[in-house]
Amino acid sequence: MPGVQIDPNDEIIQLRHLRKSFWTTEGEQQVLQDVSLNIHRGETMVIIGGSGGGKSVILKHMIGLLQPDGGEVVVDGKVISTPDYFDAATIRRKMGMLFQMGALFDSMSVGENIAFALREHNPGIPEESVEEIIARLLGMINLNPAFATKMPSELSGGMKKRVSLARTLAVEPEIVLYDEPTTGLDPITADVINDLIIDTQHQFNVTSVVVTHDMVSAFKVADRIAMLYQGHIIFVGTPDQVRTTHNPYVQQFVRGQRKLEAVPA
Amino acid sequence: MGTSRFPDPLLVLDSLGEITLRILRRVHGAILDGLASVGGVLVMCGQIMALFPKALSQPESVIKEAMRLGVASIPLVFVTSLFVGAVAAVSAKYQFRDMVPLKYLGTSVSKLVLLELGPVLTGLVMSGRIGSSIAAQIATMKEKEEVDAMSVLDLQPLRYLAAPRVLVGMAAMPVLTTISCFLAVVGAWGVCVIGLGVTSYTFLSGTRLFYSPYDVFVCEIKALVFGLLISLMGYYHGSQSAGGAKGVGEATMKSVVSSSVMILLFDFLIAFLLLRQSPT
Numbered sequence: 435m436p437g438v439q440i441d442p443n444d445e446i447i448q449l450r451h452l453r454k455s456f457w458t459t460e461g462e463q464q465v466l467q468d469v470s471l472n473i474h475r476g477e478t479m480v481i482i483g484g485s486g487g488g489k490s491v492i493l494k495h496m497i498g499l500l501q502p503d504g505g506e507v508v509v510d511g512k513v514i515s516t517p518d519y520f521d522a523a524t525i526r527r528k529m530g531m532l533f534q535m536g537a538l539f540d541s542m543s544v545g546e547n548i549a550f551a552l553r554e555h556n557p558g559i560p561e562e563s564v565e566e567i568i569a570r571l572l573g574m575i576n577l578n579p580a581f582a583t584k585m586p587s588e589l590s591g592g593m594k595k596r597v598s599l600a601r602t603l604a605v606e607p608e609i610v611l612y613d614e615p616t617t618g619l620d621p622i623t624a625d626v627i628n629d630l631i632i633d634t635q636h637q638f639n640v641t642s643v644v645v646t647h648d649m650v651s652a653f654k655v656a657d658r659i660a661m662l663y664q665g666h667i668i669f670v671g672t673p674d675q676v677r678t679t680h681n682p683y684v685q686q687f688v689r690g691q692r693k694l695e696a697v698p699a
Numbered sequence: 700m701g702t703s704r705f706p707d708p709l710l711v712l713d714s715l716g717e718i719t720l721r722i723l724r725r726v727h728g729a730i731l732d733g734l735a736s737v738g739g740v741l742v743m744c745g746q747i748m749a750l751f752p753k754a755l756s757q758p759e760s761v762i763k764e765a766m767r768l769g770v771a772s773i774p775l776v777f778v779t780s781l782f783v784g785a786v787a788a789v790s791a792k793y794q795f796r797d798m799v800p801l802k803y804l805g806t807s808v809s810k811l812v813l814l815e816l817g818p819v820l821t822g823l824v825m826s827g828r829i830g831s832s833i834a835a836q837i838a839t840m841k842e843k844e845e846v847d848a849m850s851v852l853d854l855q856p857l858r859y860l861a862a863p864r865v866l867v868g869m870a871a872m873p874v875l876t877t878i879s880c881f882l883a884v885v886g887a888w889g890v891c892v893i894g895l896g897v898t899s900y901t902f903l904s905g906t907r908l909f910y911s912p913y914d915v916f917v918c919e920i921k922a923l924v925f926g927l928l929i930s931l932m933g934y935y936h937g938s939q940s941a942g943g944a945k946g947v948g949e950a951t952m953k954s955v956v957s958s959s960v961m962i963l964l965f966d967f968l969i970a971f972l973l974l975r976q977s978p979t
Contacts, residue, residue, distance in 0.1 A: 598848075
Protein backbone atom coordinates (compact mmCIF):
# COMPACT_ATOMS: atom_id res chain seq x y z
CA MET A 435 0.00 0.00 0.00
CA PRO A 436 1.42 3.42 -0.91
CA GLY A 437 2.41 5.52 2.07
CA VAL A 438 2.23 2.64 4.51
CA GLN A 439 5.30 0.86 5.73
CA ILE A 440 4.65 -2.47 7.42
CA ASP A 441 7.67 -4.04 9.02
CA PRO A 442 6.99 -7.73 9.76
CA ASN A 443 10.03 -7.85 12.02
CA ASP A 444 8.89 -4.91 14.16
CA GLU A 445 6.14 -6.09 16.49
CA ILE A 446 4.58 -3.03 18.07
CA ILE A 447 2.03 -5.01 20.12
CA GLN A 448 2.62 -8.50 21.48
CA LEU A 449 0.07 -10.52 23.40
CA ARG A 450 1.71 -13.45 25.16
CA HIS A 451 -0.48 -16.26 26.54
CA LEU A 452 -3.15 -13.84 27.77
CA ARG A 453 -5.74 -15.20 30.21
CA LYS A 454 -8.76 -13.36 31.58
CA SER A 455 -11.82 -14.45 33.56
CA PHE A 456 -14.83 -12.54 34.77
CA TRP A 457 -17.18 -13.37 37.63
CA THR A 458 -20.82 -13.42 36.61
CA THR A 459 -23.98 -14.59 38.33
CA GLU A 460 -23.36 -17.98 36.71
CA GLY A 461 -19.86 -18.22 38.19
CA GLU A 462 -16.44 -17.72 36.68
CA GLN A 463 -16.35 -17.20 32.92
CA GLN A 464 -12.99 -17.59 31.25
CA VAL A 465 -13.17 -15.25 28.27
CA LEU A 466 -9.54 -15.42 27.16
CA GLN A 467 -7.93 -18.82 27.69
CA ASP A 468 -4.58 -18.48 25.94
CA VAL A 469 -4.36 -15.61 23.50
CA SER A 470 -1.08 -14.94 21.73
CA LEU A 471 -0.89 -12.45 18.87
CA ASN A 472 1.77 -10.21 17.35
CA ILE A 473 0.87 -6.98 15.56
CA HIS A 474 3.37 -5.44 13.16
CA ARG A 475 4.15 -1.74 13.08
CA GLY A 476 2.08 0.03 10.42
CA GLU A 477 -0.37 -2.79 9.64
CA THR A 478 -4.12 -2.99 10.12
CA MET A 479 -4.91 -6.13 12.07
CA VAL A 480 -8.57 -7.12 12.23
CA ILE A 481 -9.70 -9.42 15.02
CA ILE A 482 -12.89 -11.30 14.17
CA GLY A 483 -14.98 -13.60 16.31
CA GLY A 484 -18.46 -14.16 17.67
CA SER A 485 -20.33 -11.66 19.85
CA GLY A 486 -19.34 -11.91 23.50
CA GLY A 487 -16.25 -13.89 22.58
CA GLY A 488 -13.76 -11.46 24.16
CA LYS A 489 -12.63 -9.34 21.20
CA SER A 490 -13.22 -6.04 23.01
CA VAL A 491 -11.56 -7.54 26.09
CA ILE A 492 -8.40 -8.02 24.01
CA LEU A 493 -8.50 -4.35 22.94
CA LYS A 494 -8.95 -3.18 26.54
CA HIS A 495 -5.89 -5.22 27.53
CA MET A 496 -3.85 -3.60 24.75
CA ILE A 497 -4.53 -0.13 26.12
CA GLY A 498 -4.27 -1.03 29.80
CA LEU A 499 -7.95 -0.63 30.71
CA LEU A 500 -7.94 -4.26 31.88
CA GLN A 501 -5.20 -6.27 33.55
CA PRO A 502 -4.83 -9.93 32.55
CA ASP A 503 -5.09 -12.81 35.02
CA GLY A 504 -2.05 -14.32 33.32
CA GLY A 505 0.26 -13.63 30.40
CA GLU A 506 1.74 -10.37 29.17
CA VAL A 507 0.87 -7.39 26.99
CA VAL A 508 3.93 -5.75 25.43
CA VAL A 509 3.51 -2.43 23.61
CA ASP A 510 6.52 -0.97 21.84
CA GLY A 511 8.86 -3.12 23.90
CA LYS A 512 7.32 -2.24 27.27
CA VAL A 513 5.27 -4.62 29.38
CA ILE A 514 2.08 -2.72 30.24
CA SER A 515 0.17 -5.59 31.85
CA THR A 516 1.21 -4.55 35.33
CA PRO A 517 -0.66 -2.21 37.68
CA ASP A 518 2.11 0.36 37.21
CA TYR A 519 0.07 3.41 36.19
CA PHE A 520 3.08 5.39 34.96
CA ASP A 521 3.92 2.81 32.33
CA ALA A 522 0.34 2.62 31.17
CA ALA A 523 0.09 6.41 31.03
CA THR A 524 3.26 6.64 28.95
CA ILE A 525 1.94 4.04 26.53
CA ARG A 526 -1.51 5.62 26.33
CA ARG A 527 -0.04 8.80 24.88
CA LYS A 528 0.95 6.64 21.90
CA MET A 529 -2.45 4.97 21.58
CA GLY A 530 -5.97 5.99 20.81
CA MET A 531 -9.22 4.07 20.88
CA LEU A 532 -12.48 4.44 19.02
CA PHE A 533 -15.25 3.08 21.24
CA GLN A 534 -18.25 1.15 19.97
CA MET A 535 -20.75 3.96 20.66
CA GLY A 536 -18.26 6.78 20.18
CA ALA A 537 -18.05 7.62 23.91
CA LEU A 538 -18.10 11.36 23.22
CA PHE A 539 -18.31 13.56 26.31
CA ASP A 540 -21.98 14.60 26.32
CA SER A 541 -21.41 17.84 28.21
CA MET A 542 -18.93 19.15 25.62
CA SER A 543 -19.41 20.36 22.07
CA VAL A 544 -17.84 18.50 19.13
CA GLY A 545 -14.94 20.98 19.03
CA GLU A 546 -14.35 20.72 22.78
CA ASN A 547 -14.40 16.91 22.53
CA ILE A 548 -11.76 16.93 19.79
CA ALA A 549 -9.56 19.46 21.58
CA PHE A 550 -10.00 18.25 25.16
CA ALA A 551 -6.90 16.05 25.43
CA LEU A 552 -4.94 18.39 23.17
CA ARG A 553 -5.56 21.36 25.48
CA GLU A 554 -4.93 19.37 28.67
CA HIS A 555 -1.66 17.81 27.48
CA ASN A 556 -0.37 21.09 25.97
CA PRO A 557 -1.41 23.84 28.39
CA GLY A 558 0.37 26.60 26.48
CA ILE A 559 -1.00 25.77 23.04
CA PRO A 560 -2.38 28.89 21.28
CA GLU A 561 -6.12 28.85 20.74
CA GLU A 562 -5.64 29.60 17.01
CA SER A 563 -3.64 26.36 16.64
CA VAL A 564 -6.36 24.41 18.45
CA GLU A 565 -9.05 25.88 16.18
CA GLU A 566 -6.95 25.04 13.14
CA ILE A 567 -6.47 21.41 14.29
CA ILE A 568 -10.22 21.07 14.97
CA ALA A 569 -11.05 22.40 11.48
CA ARG A 570 -8.45 20.14 9.83
CA LEU A 571 -9.69 17.02 11.65
CA LEU A 572 -13.33 17.84 10.92
CA GLY A 573 -12.35 18.18 7.27
CA MET A 574 -10.60 14.82 7.39
CA ILE A 575 -13.75 13.12 8.69
CA ASN A 576 -15.82 14.95 6.05
CA LEU A 577 -17.69 17.21 8.43
CA ASN A 578 -18.25 20.94 8.00
CA PRO A 579 -16.28 23.18 10.45
CA ALA A 580 -19.67 24.47 11.66
CA PHE A 581 -20.12 21.09 13.38
CA ALA A 582 -17.55 22.16 15.99
CA THR A 583 -20.25 23.94 17.97
CA LYS A 584 -22.80 21.12 17.83
CA MET A 585 -23.42 18.90 20.87
CA PRO A 586 -23.02 15.08 20.62
CA SER A 587 -26.79 14.65 21.15
CA GLU A 588 -27.35 16.44 17.81
CA LEU A 589 -25.24 13.92 15.85
CA SER A 590 -26.17 10.62 14.19
CA GLY A 591 -24.44 7.34 15.18
CA GLY A 592 -22.06 7.50 12.21
CA MET A 593 -21.16 11.14 12.88
CA LYS A 594 -20.44 10.34 16.53
CA LYS A 595 -17.99 7.63 15.46
CA ARG A 596 -16.31 9.98 13.01
CA VAL A 597 -15.97 12.71 15.66
CA SER A 598 -14.63 10.10 18.07
CA LEU A 599 -11.98 9.20 15.48
CA ALA A 600 -11.10 12.90 15.11
CA ARG A 601 -10.76 13.16 18.91
CA THR A 602 -8.47 10.13 18.88
CA LEU A 603 -6.31 11.54 16.07
CA ALA A 604 -5.99 14.96 17.74
CA VAL A 605 -3.29 13.58 20.04
CA GLU A 606 -1.43 11.99 17.09
CA PRO A 607 -1.32 8.39 18.29
CA GLU A 608 0.94 5.75 16.77
CA ILE A 609 -1.61 3.02 17.37
CA VAL A 610 -5.39 3.28 16.94
CA LEU A 611 -7.74 0.64 18.32
CA TYR A 612 -11.24 0.38 16.82
CA ASP A 613 -13.96 -1.38 18.82
CA GLU A 614 -16.72 -2.52 16.44
CA PRO A 615 -16.44 0.63 14.29
CA THR A 616 -19.25 -0.27 11.87
CA THR A 617 -21.72 -1.90 14.28
CA GLY A 618 -25.18 -0.34 14.14
CA LEU A 619 -24.49 1.64 10.95
CA ASP A 620 -26.13 1.29 7.56
CA PRO A 621 -23.88 -0.24 4.85
CA ILE A 622 -23.09 3.11 3.20
CA THR A 623 -22.15 4.86 6.47
CA ALA A 624 -20.19 1.73 7.44
CA ASP A 625 -18.23 2.06 4.20
CA VAL A 626 -17.47 5.71 5.03
CA ILE A 627 -15.99 4.51 8.33
CA ASN A 628 -14.01 1.78 6.53
CA ASP A 629 -12.55 4.41 4.18
CA LEU A 630 -11.66 6.57 7.18
CA ILE A 631 -9.80 3.66 8.80
CA ILE A 632 -7.79 3.18 5.58
CA ASP A 633 -7.20 6.94 5.15
CA THR A 634 -6.06 7.21 8.76
CA GLN A 635 -3.55 4.40 8.24
CA HIS A 636 -2.23 6.09 5.08
CA GLN A 637 -2.18 9.72 6.25
CA PHE A 638 -0.95 9.21 9.81
CA ASN A 639 1.03 5.98 9.23
CA VAL A 640 -0.60 4.44 12.30
CA THR A 641 -0.87 0.82 13.34
CA SER A 642 -4.54 -0.13 13.56
CA VAL A 643 -6.28 -2.92 15.43
CA VAL A 644 -9.91 -3.36 14.45
CA VAL A 645 -12.31 -5.59 16.32
CA THR A 646 -15.38 -6.49 14.29
CA HIS A 647 -17.74 -9.22 13.22
CA ASP A 648 -18.57 -7.35 10.01
CA MET A 649 -16.74 -9.40 7.34
CA VAL A 650 -17.26 -6.79 4.60
CA SER A 651 -15.42 -4.28 6.78
CA ALA A 652 -12.78 -6.85 7.78
CA PHE A 653 -11.92 -7.75 4.17
CA LYS A 654 -11.81 -4.09 3.14
CA VAL A 655 -9.54 -2.66 5.84
CA ALA A 656 -7.37 -5.61 6.95
CA ASP A 657 -3.75 -6.32 6.14
CA ARG A 658 -4.12 -9.42 8.31
CA ILE A 659 -7.08 -11.03 10.04
CA ALA A 660 -6.98 -12.99 13.32
CA MET A 661 -9.88 -15.14 14.47
CA LEU A 662 -10.75 -15.50 18.13
CA TYR A 663 -12.63 -18.68 18.95
CA GLN A 664 -13.41 -20.00 22.44
CA GLY A 665 -10.72 -17.94 24.09
CA HIS A 666 -7.93 -18.77 21.61
CA ILE A 667 -6.60 -17.16 18.43
CA ILE A 668 -7.18 -20.05 16.04
CA PHE A 669 -6.14 -18.41 12.77
CA VAL A 670 -4.01 -15.49 11.56
CA GLY A 671 -3.64 -14.65 7.88
CA THR A 672 -4.18 -12.18 5.06
CA PRO A 673 -7.71 -11.59 3.74
CA ASP A 674 -6.91 -13.90 0.80
CA GLN A 675 -5.75 -16.62 3.17
CA VAL A 676 -8.96 -16.21 5.16
CA ARG A 677 -11.02 -16.68 1.99
CA THR A 678 -9.18 -19.85 1.00
CA THR A 679 -8.44 -21.47 4.37
CA HIS A 680 -9.79 -24.94 5.09
CA ASN A 681 -10.23 -24.12 8.77
CA PRO A 682 -13.92 -25.03 9.28
CA TYR A 683 -14.43 -22.54 12.13
CA VAL A 684 -13.08 -19.63 10.05
CA GLN A 685 -15.19 -20.64 7.06
CA GLN A 686 -18.29 -21.02 9.22
CA PHE A 687 -17.80 -17.48 10.52
CA VAL A 688 -16.91 -15.92 7.16
CA ARG A 689 -19.89 -17.54 5.44
CA GLY A 690 -22.22 -16.90 8.37
CA GLN A 691 -23.33 -20.53 8.65
CA ARG A 692 -25.18 -21.77 11.70
CA LYS A 693 -23.75 -25.30 11.43
CA LEU A 694 -20.10 -26.25 11.27
CA GLU A 695 -19.31 -27.88 7.93
CA ALA A 696 -16.17 -29.66 6.81
CA VAL A 697 -14.38 -27.66 4.14
CA PRO A 698 -13.11 -29.80 1.25
CA ALA A 699 -9.37 -29.63 0.72
CA MET B 700 -40.32 -51.92 60.20
CA GLY B 701 -36.96 -51.27 61.77
CA THR B 702 -36.65 -47.72 60.37
CA SER B 703 -36.82 -44.88 62.87
CA ARG B 704 -39.35 -42.04 62.43
CA PHE B 705 -36.67 -39.64 63.54
CA PRO B 706 -33.68 -38.62 61.39
CA ASP B 707 -30.23 -39.77 62.34
CA PRO B 708 -28.89 -37.23 64.94
CA LEU B 709 -25.43 -37.42 63.36
CA LEU B 710 -26.87 -36.47 59.96
CA VAL B 711 -28.80 -33.60 61.54
CA LEU B 712 -25.64 -32.34 63.28
CA ASP B 713 -23.75 -32.69 60.02
CA SER B 714 -26.34 -30.62 58.15
CA LEU B 715 -26.42 -27.99 60.89
CA GLY B 716 -22.64 -27.81 60.79
CA GLU B 717 -22.69 -27.39 57.02
CA ILE B 718 -25.30 -24.60 57.22
CA THR B 719 -23.36 -22.82 60.00
CA LEU B 720 -20.17 -23.06 57.93
CA ARG B 721 -21.92 -21.57 54.91
CA ILE B 722 -23.32 -18.69 56.98
CA LEU B 723 -19.89 -18.01 58.50
CA ARG B 724 -18.31 -18.03 55.03
CA ARG B 725 -20.93 -15.55 53.78
CA VAL B 726 -20.42 -13.30 56.82
CA HIS B 727 -16.64 -13.55 56.41
CA GLY B 728 -16.96 -12.65 52.71
CA ALA B 729 -19.28 -9.74 53.47
CA ILE B 730 -16.91 -8.39 56.16
CA LEU B 731 -13.94 -8.65 53.78
CA ASP B 732 -15.93 -6.95 50.99
CA GLY B 733 -17.00 -4.23 53.41
CA LEU B 734 -13.43 -3.62 54.59
CA ALA B 735 -12.21 -3.57 50.98
CA SER B 736 -14.89 -0.98 50.11
CA VAL B 737 -13.99 1.21 53.10
CA GLY B 738 -10.31 0.95 52.17
CA GLY B 739 -11.11 1.77 48.56
CA VAL B 740 -13.15 4.84 49.54
CA LEU B 741 -10.43 6.11 51.90
CA VAL B 742 -7.69 5.74 49.27
CA MET B 743 -9.91 7.41 46.68
CA CYS B 744 -10.70 10.24 49.11
CA GLY B 745 -6.98 10.89 49.61
CA GLN B 746 -6.32 10.81 45.86
CA ILE B 747 -9.20 13.20 45.16
CA MET B 748 -8.10 15.69 47.84
CA ALA B 749 -4.57 15.66 46.45
CA LEU B 750 -6.09 16.71 43.11
CA PHE B 751 -7.97 19.73 44.53
CA PRO B 752 -5.22 22.23 43.56
CA LYS B 753 -5.29 20.96 39.96
CA ALA B 754 -9.08 21.20 39.88
CA LEU B 755 -8.89 24.77 41.19
CA SER B 756 -6.35 25.65 38.52
CA GLN B 757 -9.23 25.37 36.03
CA PRO B 758 -12.01 27.20 37.87
CA GLU B 759 -14.50 26.96 34.96
CA SER B 760 -15.35 23.31 35.66
CA VAL B 761 -15.61 23.99 39.41
CA ILE B 762 -17.90 26.99 38.83
CA LYS B 763 -20.03 24.92 36.42
CA GLU B 764 -20.48 22.22 39.06
CA ALA B 765 -21.09 24.84 41.78
CA MET B 766 -23.95 26.29 39.74
CA ARG B 767 -25.39 22.86 38.94
CA LEU B 768 -25.03 21.27 42.36
CA GLY B 769 -24.96 24.20 44.77
CA VAL B 770 -26.89 27.19 43.46
CA ALA B 771 -29.60 25.03 41.88
CA SER B 772 -30.21 23.44 45.31
CA ILE B 773 -31.14 26.72 47.00
CA PRO B 774 -34.90 26.57 46.16
CA LEU B 775 -35.13 23.09 47.72
CA VAL B 776 -33.28 24.26 50.83
CA PHE B 777 -35.55 27.32 50.96
CA VAL B 778 -38.77 25.30 51.05
CA THR B 779 -37.60 22.52 53.40
CA SER B 780 -35.92 24.86 55.89
CA LEU B 781 -38.83 27.27 56.22
CA PHE B 782 -41.24 24.45 56.99
CA VAL B 783 -38.86 22.59 59.29
CA GLY B 784 -38.31 25.77 61.32
CA ALA B 785 -42.04 26.38 61.48
CA VAL B 786 -42.72 22.80 62.64
CA ALA B 787 -39.94 23.03 65.25
CA ALA B 788 -41.53 26.18 66.66
CA VAL B 789 -45.02 24.65 66.80
CA SER B 790 -43.68 21.46 68.45
CA ALA B 791 -41.63 23.43 70.97
CA LYS B 792 -44.58 25.68 71.84
CA TYR B 793 -46.73 22.55 72.36
CA GLN B 794 -44.19 21.05 74.75
CA PHE B 795 -43.50 24.31 76.60
CA ARG B 796 -47.16 25.00 77.52
CA ASP B 797 -47.54 26.11 81.12
CA MET B 798 -44.09 24.76 82.03
CA VAL B 799 -41.40 26.78 80.23
CA PRO B 800 -41.52 30.54 79.66
CA LEU B 801 -42.08 31.39 75.99
CA LYS B 802 -38.96 33.54 75.89
CA TYR B 803 -37.04 30.25 75.64
CA LEU B 804 -38.90 29.30 72.46
CA GLY B 805 -36.47 31.24 70.27
CA THR B 806 -33.53 29.83 72.26
CA SER B 807 -34.54 26.20 71.87
CA VAL B 808 -35.45 26.52 68.19
CA SER B 809 -32.23 28.34 67.24
CA LYS B 810 -30.08 25.88 69.24
CA LEU B 811 -31.90 22.91 67.70
CA VAL B 812 -31.57 24.34 64.21
CA LEU B 813 -27.88 25.27 64.53
CA LEU B 814 -26.66 22.13 66.23
CA GLU B 815 -28.83 19.46 64.65
CA LEU B 816 -31.68 20.21 62.28
CA GLY B 817 -29.84 22.63 59.98
CA PRO B 818 -26.81 20.50 59.07
CA VAL B 819 -28.46 17.06 59.31
CA LEU B 820 -31.62 17.93 57.44
CA THR B 821 -29.73 19.83 54.74
CA GLY B 822 -27.34 16.86 54.55
CA LEU B 823 -30.14 14.33 54.13
CA VAL B 824 -31.96 16.46 51.56
CA MET B 825 -28.73 17.12 49.66
CA SER B 826 -27.79 13.43 49.64
CA GLY B 827 -30.95 13.00 47.56
CA ARG B 828 -30.25 16.09 45.45
CA ILE B 829 -26.45 16.33 45.02
CA GLY B 830 -25.32 12.74 45.83
CA SER B 831 -27.85 11.05 43.58
CA SER B 832 -27.13 13.53 40.79
CA ILE B 833 -23.37 12.81 40.93
CA ALA B 834 -23.91 9.03 41.14
CA ALA B 835 -26.35 8.95 38.21
CA GLN B 836 -24.15 11.16 36.05
CA ILE B 837 -20.93 9.21 36.68
CA ALA B 838 -22.69 5.83 36.32
CA THR B 839 -24.19 6.93 32.98
CA MET B 840 -20.79 8.17 31.79
CA LYS B 841 -19.29 4.82 32.80
CA GLU B 842 -22.05 2.95 31.01
CA LYS B 843 -21.42 4.96 27.83
CA GLU B 844 -17.65 4.29 28.12
CA GLU B 845 -16.94 8.02 28.58
CA VAL B 846 -14.89 7.28 31.71
CA ASP B 847 -12.81 4.72 29.77
CA ALA B 848 -12.44 7.21 26.92
CA MET B 849 -11.04 9.70 29.40
CA SER B 850 -8.51 7.16 30.71
CA VAL B 851 -7.53 6.22 27.16
CA LEU B 852 -6.80 9.90 26.42
CA ASP B 853 -4.53 9.79 29.51
CA LEU B 854 -6.85 12.15 31.39
CA GLN B 855 -7.37 10.99 34.97
CA PRO B 856 -11.12 10.63 35.70
CA LEU B 857 -10.46 11.46 39.35
CA ARG B 858 -8.97 14.80 38.33
CA TYR B 859 -11.69 15.79 35.83
CA LEU B 860 -14.79 14.08 37.22
CA ALA B 861 -14.29 13.53 40.95
CA ALA B 862 -12.19 16.46 42.22
CA PRO B 863 -14.47 19.33 40.99
CA ARG B 864 -17.60 17.58 42.29
CA VAL B 865 -16.18 16.72 45.73
CA LEU B 866 -14.71 20.20 46.05
CA VAL B 867 -18.07 21.76 45.23
CA GLY B 868 -19.85 19.35 47.59
CA MET B 869 -17.56 20.41 50.44
CA ALA B 870 -17.88 24.10 49.63
CA ALA B 871 -21.62 24.13 48.91
CA MET B 872 -22.81 22.31 52.03
CA PRO B 873 -21.62 24.93 54.57
CA VAL B 874 -23.20 27.69 52.45
CA LEU B 875 -26.45 25.78 51.98
CA THR B 876 -26.53 24.87 55.68
CA THR B 877 -26.04 28.50 56.68
CA ILE B 878 -28.92 29.50 54.40
CA SER B 879 -30.97 26.61 55.79
CA CYS B 880 -30.37 27.62 59.44
CA PHE B 881 -31.27 31.23 58.73
CA LEU B 882 -34.45 30.25 56.88
CA ALA B 883 -35.46 27.73 59.55
CA VAL B 884 -35.23 30.45 62.22
CA VAL B 885 -37.19 32.79 59.93
CA GLY B 886 -39.81 30.06 59.49
CA ALA B 887 -40.03 29.57 63.25
CA TRP B 888 -40.24 33.33 63.85
CA GLY B 889 -42.98 33.67 61.24
CA VAL B 890 -45.18 30.96 62.68
CA CYS B 891 -44.63 32.24 66.22
CA VAL B 892 -45.67 35.77 65.33
CA ILE B 893 -48.50 34.86 62.96
CA GLY B 894 -50.00 31.76 64.49
CA LEU B 895 -48.73 31.09 68.01
CA GLY B 896 -49.29 34.43 69.72
CA VAL B 897 -45.61 34.94 70.55
CA THR B 898 -44.34 38.46 70.02
CA SER B 899 -41.48 39.14 67.68
CA TYR B 900 -39.50 40.66 70.58
CA THR B 901 -39.96 37.58 72.78
CA PHE B 902 -38.86 35.21 70.03
CA LEU B 903 -35.87 37.23 68.87
CA SER B 904 -34.61 37.99 72.38
CA GLY B 905 -34.80 34.24 73.01
CA THR B 906 -32.65 33.48 69.96
CA ARG B 907 -29.97 35.85 71.32
CA LEU B 908 -30.09 34.23 74.76
CA PHE B 909 -27.29 31.65 75.25
CA TYR B 910 -26.10 32.27 71.69
CA SER B 911 -22.57 30.91 71.24
CA PRO B 912 -20.35 31.26 68.14
CA TYR B 913 -19.13 27.75 69.01
CA ASP B 914 -22.54 26.43 67.92
CA VAL B 915 -22.00 27.97 64.50
CA PHE B 916 -18.53 26.38 64.36
CA VAL B 917 -19.98 22.91 65.13
CA CYS B 918 -22.74 23.48 62.57
CA GLU B 919 -20.24 24.37 59.82
CA ILE B 920 -17.91 21.48 60.68
CA LYS B 921 -20.83 19.10 60.35
CA ALA B 922 -21.83 20.67 57.04
CA LEU B 923 -18.29 20.38 55.68
CA VAL B 924 -18.01 16.70 56.63
CA PHE B 925 -21.49 15.92 55.29
CA GLY B 926 -20.60 17.66 52.02
CA LEU B 927 -17.54 15.45 51.67
CA LEU B 928 -19.53 12.30 52.48
CA ILE B 929 -22.35 13.11 50.05
CA SER B 930 -20.16 13.92 47.05
CA LEU B 931 -17.68 11.12 47.78
CA MET B 932 -20.43 8.48 48.07
CA GLY B 933 -22.02 9.82 44.89
CA TYR B 934 -18.80 9.51 42.92
CA TYR B 935 -17.77 6.18 44.47
CA HIS B 936 -21.07 4.40 43.77
CA GLY B 937 -21.32 5.96 40.31
CA SER B 938 -17.82 4.77 39.41
CA GLN B 939 -18.55 1.26 40.72
CA SER B 940 -21.78 0.81 38.79
CA ALA B 941 -22.25 -1.92 36.19
CA GLY B 942 -25.12 -3.41 34.27
CA GLY B 943 -26.90 -0.72 32.24
CA ALA B 944 -29.94 1.19 33.45
CA LYS B 945 -30.33 -1.18 36.42
CA GLY B 946 -26.74 -0.40 37.44
CA VAL B 947 -27.35 3.35 37.21
CA GLY B 948 -30.46 3.01 39.38
CA GLU B 949 -28.63 0.89 41.94
CA ALA B 950 -25.68 3.31 42.06
CA THR B 951 -28.06 6.20 42.73
CA MET B 952 -29.91 4.29 45.42
CA LYS B 953 -26.69 3.10 47.11
CA SER B 954 -25.29 6.62 47.05
CA VAL B 955 -28.34 8.07 48.84
CA VAL B 956 -28.61 5.22 51.35
CA SER B 957 -24.90 5.11 52.22
CA SER B 958 -24.50 8.88 52.51
CA SER B 959 -27.67 9.14 54.65
CA VAL B 960 -26.42 6.45 57.02
CA MET B 961 -22.97 8.01 57.17
CA ILE B 962 -24.43 11.47 57.82
CA LEU B 963 -26.23 10.13 60.88
CA LEU B 964 -23.15 8.21 62.02
CA PHE B 965 -20.81 11.17 61.62
CA ASP B 966 -23.42 13.49 63.17
CA PHE B 967 -23.13 11.43 66.34
CA LEU B 968 -19.32 11.25 66.16
CA ILE B 969 -18.93 15.01 65.68
CA ALA B 970 -21.46 15.77 68.40
CA PHE B 971 -19.70 13.36 70.75
CA LEU B 972 -16.28 14.88 70.01
CA LEU B 973 -17.23 18.55 69.99
CA LEU B 974 -20.24 18.83 72.31
CA ARG B 975 -19.39 16.33 75.03
CA GLN B 976 -17.91 19.09 77.16
CA SER B 977 -19.06 22.68 77.32
CA PRO B 978 -16.72 25.08 75.54
CA THR B 979 -14.51 26.99 77.94
